[in-house]
Amino acid sequence: xxxxxxxxxxxxxxxxxxxxxxxxxxxxxxxxxxxxxxxxxxxxxxxxxxxxxxxxxxxxxxxxxxxxxxxxxxxxxxxxxxxxxxxxxxxxxxxxxxxxxxxxxxxxxxxxxxxxxxxxxxxxxxxxxxxxxxxxxxxxxxxxxxxxxxxxxxxxxxxxxxxxxxxxxxxxxxxxxxxxxxxxxxxxxxxxxxxxxxxxxxxxxxxxxxxxxxxxxxxxxxxxxxxxxxxxxxxxxxxxxxxxxxxxxxxxxxxxxxxxxxxxxxxxxxxxxxxxxxxxxxxxxxxxxxxxxxxxxxxxxxxxxxxxxxxxxxxxxxxxxxxxxxxxxxxxxx
Amino acid sequence: xxxxxxxxxxxxxxxxxxxxxxxxxxxxxxxxxxxxxxxxxxxxxxxxxxxxxxxxxxxxxxxxxxxxxxxxxxxxxxxxxxxxxxxxxxxxxxxxxxxxxxxxxxxxxxxxxxxxxxxxxxxxxxxxxxxxxxxxxxxxxxxxxxxxxxxxxxxxxxxxxxxxxxxxxxxxxxxxxxxxxxxxxxxxxxxxxxxxxxxxxxxxxxxxxxxxxxxxxxxxxxxxxxxxxxxxxxxxxxxxxxxxxxxxxxxxxxxxxxxxxxxxxxxxxxxxxxxxxxxxxxxxxxxxxxxxxxxxxxxxxxxxxxxxxxxxxxxxxxxxxxxxxxxxxxxxxxxxxxxxxxxxxxxxx
Numbered sequence: 001x002x003x004x005x006x007x008x009x010x011x012x013x014x015x016x017x018x019x020x021x022x023x024x025x026x027x028x029x030x031x032x033x034x035x036x037x038x039x040x041x042x043x044x045x046x047x048x049x050x051x052x053x054x055x056x057x058x059x060x061x062x063x064x065x066x067x068x069x070x071x072x073x074x075x076x077x078x079x080x081x082x083x084x085x086x087x088x089x090x091x092x093x094x095x096x097x098x099x100x101x102x103x104x105x106x107x108x109x110x111x112x113x114x115x116x117x118x119x120x121x122x123x124x125x126x127x128x129x130x131x132x133x134x135x136x137x138x139x140x141x142x143x144x145x146x147x148x149x150x151x152x153x154x155x156x157x158x159x160x161x162x163x164x165x166x167x168x169x170x171x172x173x174x175x176x177x178x179x180x181x182x183x184x185x186x187x188x189x190x191x192x193x194x195x196x197x198x199x200x201x202x203x204x205x206x207x208x209x210x211x212x213x214x215x216x217x218x219x220x221x222x223x224x225x226x227x228x229x230x231x232x233x234x235x236x237x238x239x240x241x242x243x244x245x246x247x248x249x250x251x252x253x254x255x256x257x258x259x260x261x262x263x264x265x266x267x268x269x270x271x272x273x274x275x276x277x278x279x280x281x282x283x284x285x286x287x288x289x290x291x292x293x294x295x296x297x298x299x300x301x302x303x304x305x306x307x308x309x310x311x312x313x314x315x316x317x318x319x320x321x322x323x324x325x326x327x328x329x330x331x332x333x334x
Numbered sequence: 335x336x337x338x339x340x341x342x343x344x345x346x347x348x349x350x351x352x353x354x355x356x357x358x359x360x361x362x363x364x365x366x367x368x369x370x371x372x373x374x375x376x377x378x379x380x381x382x383x384x385x386x387x388x389x390x391x392x393x394x395x396x397x398x399x400x401x402x403x404x405x406x407x408x409x410x411x412x413x414x415x416x417x418x419x420x421x422x423x424x425x426x427x428x429x430x431x432x433x434x435x436x437x438x439x440x441x442x443x444x445x446x447x448x449x450x451x452x453x454x455x456x457x458x459x460x461x462x463x464x465x466x467x468x469x470x471x472x473x474x475x476x477x478x479x480x481x482x483x484x485x486x487x488x489x490x491x492x493x494x495x496x497x498x499x500x501x502x503x504x505x506x507x508x509x510x511x512x513x514x515x516x517x518x519x520x521x522x523x524x525x526x527x528x529x530x531x532x533x534x535x536x537x538x539x540x541x542x543x544x545x546x547x548x549x550x551x552x553x554x555x556x557x558x559x560x561x562x563x564x565x566x567x568x569x570x571x572x573x574x575x576x577x578x579x580x581x582x583x584x585x586x587x588x589x590x591x592x593x594x595x596x597x598x599x600x601x602x603x604x605x606x607x608x609x610x611x612x613x614x615x616x617x618x619x620x621x622x623x624x625x626x627x628x629x630x631x632x633x634x635x636x637x638x639x640x641x642x643x644x645x646x647x648x649x650x651x652x653x654x655x656x657x658x659x660x661x662x663x664x665x666x667x668x669x670x671x672x673x674x675x676x677x678x679x680x681x682x683x
Contacts, residue, residue, distance in 0.1 A: 009478045089443075113569040115439075119579050167494060167580070170566030247498075302498075305564075309372075309501035 032084035035063065036145030037096045037111070038130035039104040045069045046103050048076035049131040051145055052084060063143040065135045073107045093117045095145040095152075096166075097130040097185065100198055100205040104130065109173070109203055112166050119167040122149050125182035125198035127208065136187045148192060152183055155194035160215040160227035160240065162197070176308050177299030177322075178202050181209065181217055199298050206296045209289065213300070216289025219243045219258055219282060220301045228265070233277040237265045240282075249311045253326035254303055256286060259334050270333070279331040286329045294323035303327075338465025339400060339530045339615075345470030346396055346531040347544040348477045350389050351551075353522045353608055354382075356601035357429050358552040359574040360436060362519045363559045365650070367567035370512035373504040375556040377512055381520050386549050388523055388666075391673050396531035398676045401668075402619060403530070405679055414527075414668060415616040421524045421664040422613040424657055426606065428518055430454070430639040431649025433602050440575050441595060447644065451636045454606070458635075459628040461607035462614040466529060469607055476600045477544075483597040484547070490582040490590070491558075499564030500557065514662075518653045521665030525608035527672055528615055571646075574598055610635075 038049035049067040066083055070076035081088045096117065098108045111117055126133055136144055155161040161183045164172075172180040181197040197209040197217065209217070218224050219240070227240045241261040248255045262278050264270055270278060286301070293300030299322050308315045319325055341349070358378070366374030399405060401414050433454060434447040461469050503509075513520065559573045562580070570576055578594040614628050621627075643649040 009475055013479065013482055115569075115571060119570075119576055120584070165494075167562060167566075170569055171495065171499065171562070171564040172566075174565035174568065176565075302496075305496075306498050309498035312502040315502075 032081060032086045032088050033092050034088050034090050035092060035094050035143045036134050036148070037090070037093055037117070038065075038067075038098075038134040039096065039107045039111075040099040040130040041101045041103040042069050044103070045071060046073060046076060046107050047131060048073065048080065048107070049134050050080055050088065051134050051143055052088075053143075063145075065131070067131055073110050090116050091118055093121045093145070094143070095122045095124060095148045097124050097126055097133050097148070098182070099130045100125055100127050100184075100208075102204055105200060105203045105205065108169075112169050112173075117166055119165065119170075121166045122152050123164050123166065123169055123182055124148060124152065124185045124194070125200075125205075126185050127198075128186065133185060133187055133192075136192070137190060148185065151185070151192045151194055155183060156218070156223065157226050158228055159195050159211060160218040160224060160229060161194055161211075162214065162218045162221055162223045172302070173200075173203075175302060176305040177302055179206075179293070179298045179300055179302070181214075181300055183214075184208060199293060199296070199300055201296075201298050206298045207292070209292055209300065212285050213289040213292045216285040216287070217300055219260075219286055220245055220256060220289070229281065231277050231281045233280065234274060238270070238274075238278055239263050239265060240278075243282075247306045247310060249307060249314055252314070252317065253328055254307070255328045255330065256301075257330045257332060258282065258286070259332050261334050275333055279333075282331050283329045287327065290327055291323075294321075294325075297321055297323070337530070338467055339402075339528055340467055341470035341529055341531055343393075343531050343533060344537045344540055344544070345473060346393060346526075346529055347541050347548075348473040349466075349470070349526060349529060349604070349608060350392070351477075351544050351548040352473065352480075352601050352604040353526060354385055354389070354548050355551050356598070356605035357432060357519055359555040360572055360598065361432055361646075361650075362516060362552075363556045363573040364567060364570055365516055365519070366512055366556070367560065367563075369515055370504055370508050371565070372499065372501055372560060373509050374512065375500060375553060375560055376503060377509050378556040379553040381513065382549050382553050385520070385522070386545070388669055389526075389545075389548070391669050392523055392526045392529075393531065395527060395669065395672055395676050396529045397533060398680055400530045401527040401672050402615065403676070405683075406675060410675055411619055414672065415619040417664045417668050418524050418527070418612055418616040419620075421661050421668075422609045422616070424653075424661050425518065426609050426613065426635055427638050427643055428649050428653040429602070429606060429609070430635060431643035431646075431652075433606065434639060434643075435646050435649070436572055436575075436598070436602075440572050441599075448636075448640045451639045454603070455632045455636050455639075457603060458607050458610040459632045462611045462628045466608075466611060469604065469611070473604060476604070479593075480597045480600060481543075481547075483593040484551070486593055487578055487581070492580045492582045492584075493558065493561065494580055495558075495561040496564065497561065499560050499562075515654050515658075517658050517662035517665075521662060522605075523665050523669050525612040527669060528612050 033053040034050045036051035040047040047069050049065055051063050051065050054062045054064045066080055068076050068079045077088050098104045134144055152163045156163050164182050169180055178201055180200045183194050184196045184198045185192055185194050195211050197214045199206045199209055222244055224240045224243045228237050229240055230237045244259040246257040262270060290301055402411055434450045437450045438445045438447060555574055558577055560567055563570050578591045581590045583590040617627055
């Protein structure tokens with residue numbers, strides 16, 4: 001026989017599980033649920049676009065994009081709320097698309113630092129209009145924001161572009177180098193493409209990192225997950241399964257040692273000469289990412305943060321510019 | 335003194351856990367990150383060890399009837415009651431404000447603090463009239479909800495972050511400043527001085543689990559919080575809620591934070607109930623027991639929270655004002671003095 005106390009505990013746990021499912025089923029037809037936010041610039045003012053859910057009970061989901069030009073983000077949110085007949089609910093936002101200008105990036109900073117969106121919300125940069133990206137017709141019943149969220153995950157796997165969410169934005173933008181890498185999205189004939197990153201420092205766009213640089217950043221951050229990459233020396237693609245970084249410093253030089261797991265595209269292991277080619281490819285990608293950032297004095301690999309954390313006594317002796325920091329990259333296959 | 339404060343040892347440990355943990359895992363990690371950066375998790379670890387030592391002392395006192403035991407001198411009890419009233423009044427205002435802020439932002443979207451205080455304070459007053467043994471029985475059930483939440487979140491946690499966010503440690507001066515400024519959030523002993531506990535002969539495994547959880551939980555939350563947000567932690571409110579945003583089941587269910595929300599509300603209500611009980615009982619020691627005391631106090635606290643605390647900045651400013659020295663001194667000295675008085679009394683007997 002179960003004791004009364006045990007029964008009560010079971011009932012409480014069951015209630016919690018049931019309520020967790022019931023809470024999202026509240027009728028949303030009268031709420032302006034925002035799933036995507038576009039931050040751009042128009043004539044020096046902020047162009048705020050929101051993709052919101054427009055649904056009546058029993059009907060399939062439809063999404064609409066509304067825009068407003070404003071001086072402050074809060075004013076734009078209020079104006080759009082009135083336009084959509086209610087208060088904007090930003091907590092469900094899946095994706096934020098931000099243009100490569102200071103006005104849009106400043107609005108992004110405000111959104112992130114004032115807890116207006118969930119920390120899981122993905123952030124994408126774009127060199128074209130954020131409103132156009134948000135308005136692009138997505139296939140199926142899904143919103144553009146949801147498709148972009150999936151595209152970012154696919155980009156991580158296929159091209160090794162590291163994703164960025166609000167949590168990572170907060171962590172990196174407040175860190176030592178204050179450099180954030182935002183995956184950059186473009187749209188061609190209705191298809192989204194994410195192969196590059198926009199490096200942002202102190203709320204200003206710095207440079208657009210190419211595919212090789214993005215791969216280097218992903219490898220150092222350990223965010224590689226079955227990324228496929230073309231190795232020129234092999235004239236074939238290989239799959240980079242995972243990478244783990246060991247960071248050390250000696251004689252003022254930074255040493256990055258990557259423990260790499262990789263396999264051939266046909267899922268077989270790599271031969272010795274193939275490993276050498278992949279090693280060179282990986283070293284080149286990491287060095288390229290570092291150099292590309294260093295050219296713009298942007299610490300894209302967050303090396304300074306690591307030095308400050310693990311070698312605080314050498315932190316004060318670092319050269320004033322990141323480009324003067326000697327870097328050594330090693331790869332070890334596991 | 336009535337015997338409504340008599341609890342089992344396991345209930346005392348559950349009080350200790352809930353009382354120690356509740357307000358250390360919500361806003362304190364952010365406040366410490368602002369004051370001391372990456373050192374904050376080390377501060378939390380050191381303070382947790384100190385608090386564990388104090389809990390052992392409190393258990394010693396509780397086995398001998400608590401601070402208001404009939405065996406203790408009346409003069410001592412009156413002095414102790416004044417100290418407890420000061421301490422609990424400040425804590426009730428600060429933590430009441432923090433509770434309303436959390437409910438008003440994370441549970442509901444911009445709800446007026448008045449409604450939250452109106453729901454909370456009568457609940458505290460009810461517990462105060464029923465006594466600690468009733469709260470202890472409730473805790474025996476509620477504790478399992480919290481334990482399940484901890485296991486559920488540990489099992490399905492999806493940690494994102496960097497180990498370098500946990501270093502480097504700042505100077506000792508910074509650490510001392512951080513503790514000094516937030517002493518109100520650390521010391522959580524006075525309400526437990528009133529508890530009269532039986533000895534822990536049964537449920538030894540359960541007791542050990544509770545003690546370990548009490549010791550490590552706030553530190554673990556602070557570590558995960560810093561690991562995830564690094565220097566960006568200074569912008570992040572409600573640490574425990576934000577951490578459970580990253581959950582393996584969140585991708586399937588949309589969100590999986592209801593367990594955490596409910597568990598924290600339980601922790602907070604139990605903690606605030608203990609403080610309220612201590613306040614009402616201490617007033618009774620001074621002026622005698624009156625049925626009207628909890629109601630008058632309730633009204634005063636609602637007014638204080640809604641009009642004087644009003645927002646996050648106000649309750650934080652109040653909690654970090656010079657009044658914190660009085661609270662800190664009472665919290666850390668009163669258990670020691672009580673321990674000496676109780677020990678000498680029993681040694682004589």
